[in-house]
Amino acid sequence: MKNLLTLVASASTALAHGGVLTYNIGGKIYNGFVPYNTPTGQNTIQREWDSYNPIQDPTSSGMTCNLNGAVANEIATVAAGSKIVSYWTNPWPHTIGPMVTWMANCNGDCASFTGTGKVWFKIDQAGLISGTLATGLWGSGEMVNNNSTWTSTIPANLKAGNYLLRTETMAIHTSNAPQWYPECATLTVTGSGTGVPASSYLAAIPGVYSMSDPEVNIDIYSNANAGVTTYTIPGPPVYTG
Ligand SMILES: *[C@@H]1O[C@H](CO)[C@@H](O)[C@H](O)[C@H]1NC(C)=O
Ligand SMILES: *[C@@H]1O[C@H](CO)[C@@H](O)[C@H](O)[C@H]1NC(C)=O
Ligand SMILES: [Cu+2]
Numbered sequence: 001m002k003n004l005l006t007l008v009a010s011a012s013t014a015l016a017h018g019g020v021l022t023y024n025i026g027g028k029i030y031n032g033f034v035p036y037n038t039p040t041g042q043n044t045i046q047r048e049w050d051s052y053n054p055i056q057d058p059t060s061s062g063m064t065c066n067l068n069g070a071v072a073n074e075i076a077t078v079a080a081g082s083k084i085v086s087y088w089t090n091p092w093p094h095t096i097g098p099m100v101t102w103m104a105n106c107n108g109d110c111a112s113f114t115g116t117g118k119v120w121f122k123i124d125q126a127g128l129i130s131g132t133l134a135t136g137l138w139g140s141g142e143m144v145n146n147n148s149t150w151t152s153t154i155p156a157n158l159k160a161g162n163y164l165l166r167t168e169t170m171a172i173h174t175s176n177a178p179q180w181y182p183e184c185a186t187l188t189v190t191g192s193g194t195g196v197p198a199s200s201y202l203a204a205i206p207g208v209y210s211m212s213d214p215e216v217n218i219d220i221y222s223n224a225n226a227g228v229t230t231y232t233i234p235g236p237p238v239y240t241g
Contacts, residue, residue, distance in 0.1 A: 017052040018089025019066070020167045020183045026082040030074070032183065045074045047164075047184045052089070054171065054179030058209035058216065064115040065166065065184035071111045072186045080191035080241075081156035086167045090148035092140065094171035094179070096220065098127040098233045099139035101152040102166040102205070103187075105196075110162045110186045118204045120166065121197040121239040124152050128231035133220040136229065140169045154187075155241030157195035163187045166205070175219035180209070195241040208235045 023030045023045070032046040033039070039048050049066035060067075078084070086101075102120045106113035126139030143150045150167065164184045171179040182205075211217045215234050219225065 016093050017054060017181070018092065019049060019052060019181050020046070020086045020088055020185075022087040023076070023185060024083075024085040024087070025076040025187070026078040026084075028076070030076050030185070032185075033072075039070050043074055045072050045076045045185045045187075047072055047186075049183055054181055056177065056179055058178070058180070058211060059206050061206065063180060063182060063206040063209070065164070066182050069115075069184075075110070075162070075186045075188050077188045077190060078154065080154050080158045080160070080189050080193050082154055084152045084154065084165065086150045086152070088143060088148040088150065088169075092144045092148040092169075094169065094173055095141035095144050096134075096138050096173040097140050097169060097171045097178075098125060098231075099143055099150055100125040100168045100170070100233065100235070101150070102168065103154075103158075104164045104166070105159075106162040106164060108162065110164055113162075113164065115164060115166075115184070116204070118199065118202045118207075120203050120205050120208070121201045122236060123155060123239060125233050125238055127233040128229070131229065133218075133225050133228050133231060140171065143169070154189060155193075155195055155239060156191075157193040157241035158189055158191070159193050159196050160190050161188070163189055170209070170216075172218055172220060175221060176217050178209075178216055178218070193241065195239075197239040201236050201239040203235050
């Protein structure tokens with residue numbers, strides 16, 4: 001009975017949240033991890049994440065690849081330049097805030113890669129696309145409009161190797177209480193590219209976001225923000241290769 005009640009409680013909080021559940025990588029479908037279930041027996045390219053709830057502390061270790069980070073047992077092999085479609089919980093409930101897609105070179109086996117330090121680079125991002133902070137179209141709104149999917153392209157010249165792909169949205173619909181939804185998937189990128197992002201493209205996660213950053217600790221409904229039509233996504237520029 002206790003288990004049943006716990007299950008019901010987590011299912012109801014789960015309604016407002018979620019993450020990336022499935023991927024189409026270079027035309028092939030890959031399963032994400034299924035939260036609220038044991039990793040035992042799950043075949044997935046995604047690192048474990050245990051709850052649909054957001055990370056709300058930008059210094060949390062869960063910012064890297066969510067909580068917890070047990071490693072994936074599958075790897076998606078994909079050519080540089082290919083498209084990756086990430087399928088979010090559908091319909092995704094949050095339409096205010098940026099979408100950012102990151103990668104990090106595992107420098108070997110991703111199973112032993114922690115993702116800590118200044119290792120992450122952006123491959124795409126979309127912040128405020130049009131309109132005002134409170135009522136405009138955001139990257140996450142565009143994701144929702146497109147069947148709760150987000151399409152990324154692996155830089156065509158990216159050097160071959162094993163990488164983590166980190167999908168992220170930062171929901172900022174609640175004043176001064178940002179929510180992050182990160183998940184990591186394991187990729188082997190193939191090709192003859194030589195592209196390696198310079199350090200100016202790299203960020204640490206956690207580290208890149210801070211509650212002292214006004215673009216993070218933001219009240220989009222404040223009088224000061226009424227009519228504002230610009231928003232700067234935190235972090236380094238996008239690496240396009
Ligand atoms: C919408 O998603 C599809 C994948 O299902 C993708 O091919 C297309 O580029 C996306 N459209 C936009 C506007 O992002
Ligand atoms: C929309 O996404 C769902 C998964 O969330 C998928 O099953 C469905 O095929 C998608 N629809 C289209 C038109 O791509
Ligand atoms: Cu939510």
